Amino acid sequence: MAESKDLLQVLWSGADELRGKMDANEYKTYLLGLVFFKYLSDSYLAKAYDLINDKTPDNLEEAQKEYEEIMLTSDAEDLLEELKHSMHYTLKPEMTYVSILNDAKNNRFNREKLQAAFNSIQESDELFNGLFADVDLYSNRLGTGDQKQSTTIANVIKVLEGADLIHAEGDVLGNAYEYLIGQFASETGKKAGEFYTPHGPAQILCRIAMSGQENKKGLQVYDPCMGSGSLMLSCRNYSKEPDYIKYYGQELMPSTYNLARMNMFLHGVLPENQHLRNGDTLDADWPTDEETEFDVVTMNPPYSAKWSAAEGFKQDERFMDYGGKLAPKSKADYAFLLHGFYHLKQSGTMAIVLPHGVLFRGAAEGTIRETLLKNGSIYAVIGLPSNMFYNTSIPTCIIVLKKHREGRDVLFIDASNLFVKEKKQNVMNLEHIDKVLELYNDRKTVEKQTYLASFEDIEANDFNLNIPRYVDTSEEEEEIDLKSLTTEIKQTNDEIKSGKAKLFQMLSDLTFDSTETKEAVSGLMSLFEEV
Incomplete structure (x- = not known):
C-alpha cells in the first residue's frame, strides 16, 4: 500500500482529477461517493481479517489476500453470514477497493466491476438503498468516450490509495469528510x-x-x-x-x-x-x-x-x-x-x-x-x-x-x-x-x-x-468646538482671499496677441471681482 499521506491532502487532491471536467457541485458527488466506497470496502476487509485472525491487518493487501483464500474454502459461507450480520453488506473479493485499485494500476480497470460493487452494497440492506445512485460512472462529463471516462475514475481511485481510512479514528475521518464538504461548498x-x-x-x-x-x-x-x-x-x-x-x-x-x-x-x-x-x-x-x-x-x-x-x-x-x-x-x-x-x-x-x-x-x-x-x-x-x-x-x-x-x-x-x-x-x-x-x-x-x-x-x-x-450600536458624533470651527473658517476665508488676489494680479500682468483673448480674460477677472 502507498505510504499514508495527510488524509485531508489525499482526499482533496482527488478533486484535482475531476476539476475542470465539471463544476464543483457535480464532482463533489464523485469524490465523496468514491471516498465512501473506499471506506466501506476497507472496513469490510478489515472486519473479515479480524474475524479470521482476531486482529486488525497491518495493510489491506494482506487482508485482501486472506479474504480471497478463505472464499475458496468451506468456511466461506459462515464468514459471509457473519460479515452480513455485522456490516450489513457483503462484497465479493473482486469487488473490493483493493482489487479495483490493482486493476486501475495495471490498466485493467472497468467500470462494470465498480458498478457491480456499488449494486452489491446497495442491495445488501435497506440502509444502503440508492446510496450511490448519483455516482454516474457512465456520464459524458467524465470525458468523451469510454476510455477517457474510465481513465478519469481510475485516476481518482489511484489518488485515494494514499488515504488510510481503517486506521483513522472516527472523528478524524468524519472531520476530514466535513472538510471536503466545506471545501466543495466554498467552490460551489x-x-x-x-x-x-x-x-x-x-x-x-x-x-x-x-x-x-x-x-x-x-x-x-x-x-x-x-x-x-x-x-x-x-x-x-x-x-x-x-x-x-x-x-x-x-x-x-x-x-x-x-x-x-x-x-x-x-x-x-x-x-x-x-x-x-x-x-x-x-x-x-x-x-x-x-x-x-x-x-x-x-x-x-x-x-x-x-x-x-x-x-x-x-x-x-x-x-x-x-x-x-x-x-x-x-x-x-x-x-x-x-x-x-x-x-x-x-x-x-x-x-x-x-x-x-x-x-x-x-x-x-x-x-x-x-x-x-x-x-x-x-x-x-x-x-x-x-x-x-x-x-x-x-x-x-x-x-x-x-x-x-x-x-x-x-x-x-x-x-x-x-x-x-x-x-x-x-x-x-x-x-x-x-x-x-x-x-x-x-x-x-x-x-x-x-x-x-x-x-x-x-x-x-x-x-x-x-x-x-433594541440594541443601539450607533456611535455618538463628537461635540463640535464652535470657537475652534470659527477660527478655522476665518483662516480658510483669509487663504481664499489671498489666493484670489494673487491670481487676479497674475491675470492683470498678462499681455495678449489678440483682442478676443484679452476680452475673454477681462470677463474672467470681472467674475472674480463679483465673488
Missing part, C-alpha cells in the same frame, strides 16, 4: 446553501441548542432541512454521551440526502441511531409515528422559499394555532420555523437561521410572530454578520425558541460586527463564537451589544423584533 457558491451551513453559525446554533443537555444520554436531535447532516453531527461535539445520540433528519434533494447518509457512517454513527428520510418537509409532516418530539431542533432552511400555503394547512397541527394565518406563499420562512417548533420537546431548545425579514414583516407573518411572543416561545434573537452563507450575501439571524418557559422576555444580541473577512465570505472565528455564547448565557443588557427586552418593551414596539430597535 450559491448552490451550496442546500447542503452546508458554515462553521461559525453552525457552532453557535449547536452550542445554544445543546446548552443544558450536554449530559443527556439518548439525546434526540432533529433537523428537517438537514442538507449534508453537518448541523446535527456538530451537536456531537457538545455532548458527554455522543455515541448514544439519535439523529432524525429529512432532506428534499436526493443527492444531498445520500451525502448526509454517508456523512453519518463516516462519523461512526450506528445504523440504529440514524433516522433519515428523503422528502418534502412542509408538504407532509414527518415523523408522525413513535418519536415526534425532540430534545434539540437545529435548522438552516432555504430562505424565503415558495410553498403552496394551501388552505388545508390551516387544519395541520403544525400551523393551526397561530391566529388562523399561514406563512405566505412567497416566503415559507415561518412555515419551516413552526414545523421545527412543533417537533420540539417541552424541555428542549430550537435554533434556526432565517433572514431578518421574519423579525419585522407584517400581515400573516406579523400575526404568527405576535402569537409566538405572547406564548413566550421566542427566547433570543441573534443578528449575524452579512455575507456568512454561500447562497446569499444578506445578513441573517438566529432565532432561539423554547416551550412553556417562565417569562416572555427576549434577549437581543447584535453580533453583526463579530467576523473577519476571508476571500469570498465573512468568517466567525472561535473568539467570535465564544463571545456570542458568553452574551447569550449571561442574558443581560450590555450597551451596544445586547438588550434583554421585557414583554412590555416588545408590545410597545408592536411586536417588531428588528434588532436596531
Whole structure:
C-alpha cells in the first residue's frame, strides 16, 4: 500500500482529477461517493481479517489476500453470514477497493466491476438503498468516450490509495469528510446553501441548542432541512454521551440526502441511531409515528422559499394555532420555523437561521410572530454578520425558541460586527463564537451589544423584533468646538482671499496677441471681482 499521506491532502487532491471536467457541485458527488466506497470496502476487509485472525491487518493487501483464500474454502459461507450480520453488506473479493485499485494500476480497470460493487452494497440492506445512485460512472462529463471516462475514475481511485481510512479514528475521518464538504461548498457558491451551513453559525446554533443537555444520554436531535447532516453531527461535539445520540433528519434533494447518509457512517454513527428520510418537509409532516418530539431542533432552511400555503394547512397541527394565518406563499420562512417548533420537546431548545425579514414583516407573518411572543416561545434573537452563507450575501439571524418557559422576555444580541473577512465570505472565528455564547448565557443588557427586552418593551414596539430597535450600536458624533470651527473658517476665508488676489494680479500682468483673448480674460477677472 502507498505510504499514508495527510488524509485531508489525499482526499482533496482527488478533486484535482475531476476539476475542470465539471463544476464543483457535480464532482463533489464523485469524490465523496468514491471516498465512501473506499471506506466501506476497507472496513469490510478489515472486519473479515479480524474475524479470521482476531486482529486488525497491518495493510489491506494482506487482508485482501486472506479474504480471497478463505472464499475458496468451506468456511466461506459462515464468514459471509457473519460479515452480513455485522456490516450489513457483503462484497465479493473482486469487488473490493483493493482489487479495483490493482486493476486501475495495471490498466485493467472497468467500470462494470465498480458498478457491480456499488449494486452489491446497495442491495445488501435497506440502509444502503440508492446510496450511490448519483455516482454516474457512465456520464459524458467524465470525458468523451469510454476510455477517457474510465481513465478519469481510475485516476481518482489511484489518488485515494494514499488515504488510510481503517486506521483513522472516527472523528478524524468524519472531520476530514466535513472538510471536503466545506471545501466543495466554498467552490460551489450559491448552490451550496442546500447542503452546508458554515462553521461559525453552525457552532453557535449547536452550542445554544445543546446548552443544558450536554449530559443527556439518548439525546434526540432533529433537523428537517438537514442538507449534508453537518448541523446535527456538530451537536456531537457538545455532548458527554455522543455515541448514544439519535439523529432524525429529512432532506428534499436526493443527492444531498445520500451525502448526509454517508456523512453519518463516516462519523461512526450506528445504523440504529440514524433516522433519515428523503422528502418534502412542509408538504407532509414527518415523523408522525413513535418519536415526534425532540430534545434539540437545529435548522438552516432555504430562505424565503415558495410553498403552496394551501388552505388545508390551516387544519395541520403544525400551523393551526397561530391566529388562523399561514406563512405566505412567497416566503415559507415561518412555515419551516413552526414545523421545527412543533417537533420540539417541552424541555428542549430550537435554533434556526432565517433572514431578518421574519423579525419585522407584517400581515400573516406579523400575526404568527405576535402569537409566538405572547406564548413566550421566542427566547433570543441573534443578528449575524452579512455575507456568512454561500447562497446569499444578506445578513441573517438566529432565532432561539423554547416551550412553556417562565417569562416572555427576549434577549437581543447584535453580533453583526463579530467576523473577519476571508476571500469570498465573512468568517466567525472561535473568539467570535465564544463571545456570542458568553452574551447569550449571561442574558443581560450590555450597551451596544445586547438588550434583554421585557414583554412590555416588545408590545410597545408592536411586536417588531428588528434588532436596531433594541440594541443601539450607533456611535455618538463628537461635540463640535464652535470657537475652534470659527477660527478655522476665518483662516480658510483669509487663504481664499489671498489666493484670489494673487491670481487676479497674475491675470492683470498678462499681455495678449489678440483682442478676443484679452476680452475673454477681462470677463474672467470681472467674475472674480463679483465673488
